[in-house]
Amino acid sequence: MTNSTSSAATAPQVVHENGVGEIKLLSSTDDDYGGVIVEMDGPMDSTTFLSILRASISHWRQLGKKTIWIKLPIHLVSVVEPLVKEGFGYHHAEPEYLMLVYSILESANTIPANATHRVGVGAFVMNEKREILAVKEKSGPFIGVWKFPTGTVDQGEDLCAAAIREVKEETGVDTEFVEVLAFRQMLETYFTKSELFVLCILRPLSFDIQVQEQEIEAAQWMPWEDYAAQPFMEKQEIKKMNEAFWAKIDGHYSGFTPHLTSSSFSDKKCLLFLNSEGA
């Protein structure tokens, strides 16, 4: 007997328990780590929910399950307090849901860590006249500076695609990915979360500029000398990035290039970034 179904739903399952009677259990799917995942969606009365939840936990315990995950959409916020009082903890949250977790087997190792980093991307894009694609932002810490386009990798997005997307959104220029020039880890940039910023080189495939007016004040192809002469570029970190880029243009720097692979232990999409020149 198993309570795992391929479709996750809130409609409780009816399970025959040793022929003695019928109890309702929450529908769930198994994860790869000995846990079960319940995706709630429909509305449910708190009292009914709690009795079904308790029967389900007891059932999963008998099956030797280690961890129970409940993904609770924000419209079911009334169930958060009862779940916490039953011993569930917070794991992570997104605007549309809260993920709660309960350890049947007491061991910190069975609960995977939450995401700790945002991933940012920035892109050097140079045309054949050795002009660099530069933007001025409307707000934020870089006001008044001509800088390379930057942005944040979306949930589930690969970072090469993110760099191409951000350049297209901010400037209208189409590009293809060349390599990762450098990356930076910045600690605790927002609350307790850190950021990994990946600096890329992209090759332009189009040249007409169309500014995204919501975030960008202006964009242009700019002679490298003018770009690098801005006082802002004297900052140590920026200077090192510019030097690496110029060394690359001069042919004596190699960054990391992406190789599409699959994980050694799952079928998840992977990009492996390596120094291809040396390998």
Place this chain on the structure above:
Amino acid sequence: MTNSTSSAATAPQVVHENGVGEIKLLSSTDDDYGGVIVEMDGPMDSTTFLSILRASISHWRQLGKKTIWIKLPIHLVSVVEPLVKEGFGYHHAEPEYLMLVYSILESANTIPANATHRVGVGAFVMNEKREILAVKEKSGPFIGVWKFPTGTVDQGEDLCAAAIREVKEETGVDTEFVEVLAFRQMLETYFTKSELFVLCILRPLSFDIQVQEQEIEAAQWMPWEDYAAQPFMEKQEIKKMNEAFWAKIDGHYSGFTPHLTSSSFSDKKCLLFLNSEGA
């Protein structure tokens, strides 16, 4: 008049409003993006809380604040539902708290993205006899394989320190950081979150092995030939990592080395990883 105080607390402030009377407001601190942060801690009756919250929102609106953050410890879970009903959304959660956010100024750009990635580290550590430090894990997808030590970067931890810590925890061996050999982005490894895995080279500073018995079955210094001859090493991704490592040992591969800098726009600690040989 300002409601910002350096100490965040739940004790409502008493503010004189145009001399007409006194209203209580939530204590808050300003963030760097035109928002205010409220850190709740003490218990508060829901009805009282809501009336103070509404007065506070109205006050912050007058001050031109864009965003309100409420960091709510899990023991105040009873306030989650009232906050969501007032229009607050989830931003992120950790085991000990839920962060809720409210946009006074309707614009998606004022709310920073949540963390999307976990960051993993792995470490090649080789001694002078060209033996590699290898471990066998007690559980998980690598059972039975001799592999390099791996782990997850803690919240707020720099990734070089994380690699050194994981090697020490799993094997007892002290090391120093040399360079980043490669990195990998794996999409949607757990729920919707992705992973960046950073493969490092560390230099051993001690050689005695002491196994962490909770996670590790065995650890040893292992001849590279035996290590690389395992069938597992034929997997494409692992093979590329091994080839890069061996190219490095042979002197014709360069990865990225860390440079401690500070951010160009804040005082946050930064590690910038660059190819030093080419720069």
